[in-house]
Amino acid sequence: MSFIEFKHINKKYANAERNSVTDFCLTIEEKEFIAFVGPSGCGKSTTLRMVAGFEEITSGDLYIDGKRVNEVAPKDRGIAMVFQNYALYPHMTVEKNIGYGLKNMKVPAEEIQKKVDWAIRILGLEEFRNRKPKNLSGGQRQRVALGRAIVKNQKLFLMDEPLSNLDAKLRVSMRNEISKLHRELGSTTIYVTHDQVEAMTMADRIVIMKDGVVQQAGRPMELYENPVNKFVAGFIGSPQMNFYPVTVKGNQIQFRDGNQMILPDEAAARLGGRQGEMIMGIRGEDIKLDEQNLKLYSQNRQQAVVENAEVMGNENNLYTTFGGSLTVARVSKYELKEIGDTIEFVFLPSRMHFFDKDTEERICV
Amino acid sequence: MLTKKQKGINWLLTVGLLILSLFFLFPVVWMLANSFKPDAAITADMNTVAAFIPPAPGGSFFDNYLSILTNTNFLRYMVNTLFYAAILIVCGVVVNGLAGYALAKIHFPFRERWVLLILLLQIVPMETIITIHFLMIARVGLLNTVVGYILPMIVNPFNIFLFRQVFINLPDDVYEAAQLDFCSPLKYFFTMVLPMSKTVVATVSVFTFLNVWNDYLWPSLVFTSSNLLTAQIGLNSITSNENTTMGQTLAVITMVTIPVIIIYSLFSKQIVEGVTSTGSKEG
Numbered sequence: 186m187s188f189i190e191f192k193h194i195n196k197k198y199a200n201a202e203r204n205s206v207t208d209f210c211l212t213i214e215e216k217e218f219i220a221f222v223g224p225s226g227c228g229k230s231t232t233l234r235m236v237a238g239f240e241e242i243t244s245g246d247l248y249i250d251g252k253r254v255n256e257v258a259p260k261d262r263g264i265a266m267v268f269q270n271y272a273l274y275p276h277m278t279v280e281k282n283i284g285y286g287l288k289n290m291k292v293p294a295e296e297i298q299k300k301v302d303w304a305i306r307i308l309g310l311e312e313f314r315n316r317k318p319k320n321l322s323g324g325q326r327q328r329v330a331l332g333r334a335i336v337k338n339q340k341l342f343l344m345d346e347p348l349s350n351l352d353a354k355l356r357v358s359m360r361n362e363i364s365k366l367h368r369e370l371g372s373t374t375i376y377v378t379h380d381q382v383e384a385m386t387m388a389d390r391i392v393i394m395k396d397g398v399v400q401q402a403g404r405p406m407e408l409y410e411n412p413v414n415k416f417v418a419g420f421i422g423s424p425q426m427n428f429y430p431v432t433v434k435g436n437q438i439q440f441r442d443g444n445q446m447i448l449p450d451e452a453a454a455r456l457g458g459r460q461g462e463m464i465m466g467i468r469g470e471d472i473k474l475d476e477q478n479l480k481l482y483s484q485n486r487q488q489a490v491v492e493n494a495e496v497m498g499n500e501n502n503l504y505t506t507f508g509g510s511l512t513v514a515r516v517s518k519y520e521l522k523e524i525g526d527t528i529e530f531v532f533l534p535s536r537m538h539f540f541d542k543d544t545e546e547r548i549c550v
Numbered sequence: 551m552l553t554k555k556q557k558g559i560n561w562l563l564t565v566g567l568l569i570l571s572l573f574f575l576f577p578v579v580w581m582l583a584n585s586f587k588p589d590a591a592i593t594a595d596m597n598t599v600a601a602f603i604p605p606a607p608g609g610s611f612f613d614n615y616l617s618i619l620t621n622t623n624f625l626r627y628m629v630n631t632l633f634y635a636a637i638l639i640v641c642g643v644v645v646n647g648l649a650g651y652a653l654a655k656i657h658f659p660f661r662e663r664w665v666l667l668i669l670l671l672q673i674v675p676m677e678t679i680i681t682i683h684f685l686m687i688a689r690v691g692l693l694n695t696v697v698g699y700i701l702p703m704i705v706n707p708f709n710i711f712l713f714r715q716v717f718i719n720l721p722d723d724v725y726e727a728a729q730l731d732f733c734s735p736l737k738y739f740f741t742m743v744l745p746m747s748k749t750v751v752a753t754v755s756v757f758t759f760l761n762v763w764n765d766y767l768w769p770s771l772v773f774t775s776s777n778l779l780t781a782q783i784g785l786n787s788i789t790s791n792e793n794t795t796m797g798q799t800l801a802v803i804t805m806v807t808i809p810v811i812i813i814y815s816l817f818s819k820q821i822v823e824g825v826t827s828t829g830s831k832e833g
Contacts, residue, residue: 239726259729266730272723276745286731333731 187212187248188373189236189341194245196231196397205231206397209245215340218367218374220388222381223420228397229377230345236375237343238262249341265334266343269350271326273318273333280305280314283332290337304332307366324355331363335370342367342374348383360387381421385409393417415545418466418538424515426466426538429508433460441509446485449534455549456539463548464540469502469515471536474528482531491526503528576602578807585800586611592796614801618788623776624802627784634700634780635762639755641704643744646754649705650713651739655725665714671707677767684771699772703762709754712824716750717743753824756817763810781806 194209206228213219221229234240235247238259247254254262273282284301292300305314308328318326327347334342347363348356364387367374378384384391385405392402393416401413405421412418418426432439433456438446448456473479479486489505489512501521503514505528514530522528539548552560583604584592595601605611619625652658653665683702692698720743728738744751766782773779779787785806789799814821 237726237730239729259726260732264730266727268723268727270721270723272721272727274724274728274742276742285728285733289732289737333727337731 188215188217188250189213189375190246190248191232192246192248194232194235194247195243196228196235196240197243204243204397206235209397209399211392211399211402213373213375215373216371218364218376218387218389220376220378220384220391221394222378222384222391223394223400225379226396227394229379229392229394231397232394233343233345233375233377236262236341237264237266262341263339264341264343265337265339266345267327267330267334267347269346271318271330271350273326273329275318278315278317279310279321279329279332282318282329283336286333286337300336301332304336307369308332308362323351324359327351327359328362331366335366340372342370342372344374344376346378347376349378349380356383363387382423385421391421393420411547412538413547415464415466415540415547418540418547422468424469424502424513426468427472427510427512428540429465429510430462430542431465431508432462435460438465440507442507444487444508446487446532449482449485449537451534452537452539459539459548462542464542464545466538466540467532467536469513471533472512472514472530473533474514474516474520474530478531478533479529482534485531485534486529487531488527488529491522491524491528494522494524496521578811581800581807582804585614585797585804587797588613589796592800614795614797615805618798618802618805622784622788623779624781624784624788624805626777627779627781628805630778631763631781634696635759637696637700638703638762639758641700642706642709642758643751643754645704646706646709647713647744647751648739649710650715651717651743653710653714654717655720655722665711668707668710672711680768680771683768687772693772694774694778695772696778699769699778703765703768706758706761709757712750712754713747716747716824720746749820749823752817752820756813756821759813760810763806 189212191209191211194206195204196206197204209228209232221232223229231240235242236249238254238257242255249262249264274285277285280301283304284297287297287300305311308331310325310328310332313321313325313329318329321329327350330347344363348359351359360383363376367387376384376387388405390402391405391408393400393408395416401408401417408417408421412421412426415428419428430441433448436448436453438448440446473482487507489507491503491505493504495502495504498518501516501518503516503522505512505514514528516522540546541548579602583602584595586604587595588610591605592601595603653661653668687693687698687702690698692701724742724746725738728742733741762780764782765780766786769780770783773783785802788794788802794802
């Protein structure tokens with residue numbers, strides 16, 4: 186049996202015109218790390234807060250560990266939560282913040298001390314144990330918040346954008362710490378973020394939401410390789426997928442700027458003979474500049490002028506305009522070009538995606 | 551960086567304000583200095599600078615104070631007042647604090663209207679309400695009792711408003727975190743909300759103390775037994791007694807004034823912070 190089950194969950198706030206969450210259905214297995222990801226206002230935090238019990242469920246059923254919890258108080262749901270703004274108790278020391286829940290659970294003092302010491306040790310907070318939150322850095326505060334969550338031994342962890350207030354470097358190290366903690370504790374985790382990199386790097390499965398509706402749920406690479414619609418394709422991956430409005434006529438792909446390409450057999454097979462206007466998508470790393478690919482797909486060679494180059498060392502982004510759209514090609518340091526250079530490139534046929542012009546759903550026969 | 555001209559203006563302003571403050575200090579210094587003198591010395595020094603200089607400490611230095619404390623019940627009245635103030639501070643913080651918290655954080659119908667109504671109560675003159683309070687207390691037979699004195703003074707619309715304005719800015723996620731830490735709403739109020747709002751608690755406590763300490767009308771209506779009287783009533787009865795000397799009068803006024811000055815100087819920072827924080831933008 187699944188550990189958490191969302192059955193047609195809807196959330197509509199009083200006086201709101203539309204649902205914040207619509208027909209949310211999902212099952213989460215025990216020990217899974219699930220990330221809810223999507224742009225601001227997509228309903229991911231609302232869904233998490235419904236799991237926590239801080240938001241009422243308008244309709245539908247929520248089961249945790251086989252028990253319907255719609256009307257169960259937050260404290261009785263067996264959850265621990267890490268908040269975006271840490272939500273530490275400002276007048277308590279690190280030690281007291283971490284042990285406060287245990288004290289209220291009437292755990293014996295020696296056991297509280299043992300658990301608090303354990304949390305402080307594994308989170309590297311030894312030298313800060315007697316400090317108050319205002320005397321800690323953002324990363325240290327977040328670790329205290331994690332400590333407060335882990336000592337209670339709950340089966341379900343909820344994390345609401347826990348890293349969004351940290352700087353980029355700290356975010357990377359905290360990402361690792363959270364993943365490590367998840368593996369060590371073996372708890373089920375629901376992690377809300379608007380950062381697809383966090384979701385991709387940490388989660389076993391990702392749920393992508395837009396306007397309160399689940400767009401796709403699956404393993405990170407599944408979402409990356411086989412997005413069900415243009416929104417998912419554009420949301421997952423950085424830089425985002427390149428999109429071109431095209432017309433497929435016979436075995437020709439016509440771009441808006443007059444460029445043409447022969448429809449490769451592999452792509453044609455996916456289209457199943459469908460013709461007409463549609464949206465074609467290709468990821469930056471699937472635009473190839475190397476000799477081998479240029480030779481292999483020589484009939485589809487294209488040219489463009491480099492308008493901007495983002496140099497990051499190991500991987501670099503070349504910006505051009507092609508097919509009437511801004512195009513980003515991700516190239517290795519050996520293929521790096523200067524601004525103003527003309528580049529020759531091909532699209533990898535097996536990596537071309539096609540989406541319906543109106544519904545934006547993926548065309549795949 | 552201040553220019554030379556600005557520095558000059560600041561310096562002039564400081565000197566001007568210092569001179570002005572001396573005018574306010576004169577009566578206090580005069581009162582304090584003469585409270586240690588016998589009546590003959592007070593009259594002799596009246597129109598001279600010596601009126602502002604206390605006598606040299608000696609055998610009769612504290613005579614005025616000692617005679618007040620030994621021959622009247624004034625010490626008891628002071629202790630009574632401190633006791634009432636202590637009870638009212640505790641009850642006031644709890645009751646007004648809980649009301650302020652409800653108005654800030656709990657969603658219920660017409661909440662904003664309630665806030666407005668409580669603010670409007672401020673407009674009603676105290677003398678109007680006090681008649682009703684008196685009739686109610688008399689009807690339930692609580693006249694001349696501590697409970698009868700304290701009950702109507704616990705709820706204070708201004709304090710509710712002060713609490714509400716501070717609590718409204720407390721982050722909601724701390725409450726949510728506390729809920730998951732098995733903290734009941736009431737425990738949250740006492741162990742989280744009040745410690746996180748020390749400034750407003752201090753402000754309300756000081757205001758309550760000053761209210762009780764300076765109140766004359768309500769205790770004079772409620773109390774008839776001399777055992778329960780407050781410092782202000784004691785001050786009035788002592789100073790209006792024909793046998794009380796000028797020195798004794800000044801000594802008793804000094805004893806009533808000193809606690810107020812001490813409290814203001816100790817908590818002036820909190821009072822300013824507490825009142826100014828209520829003007830902050832609602833979260």
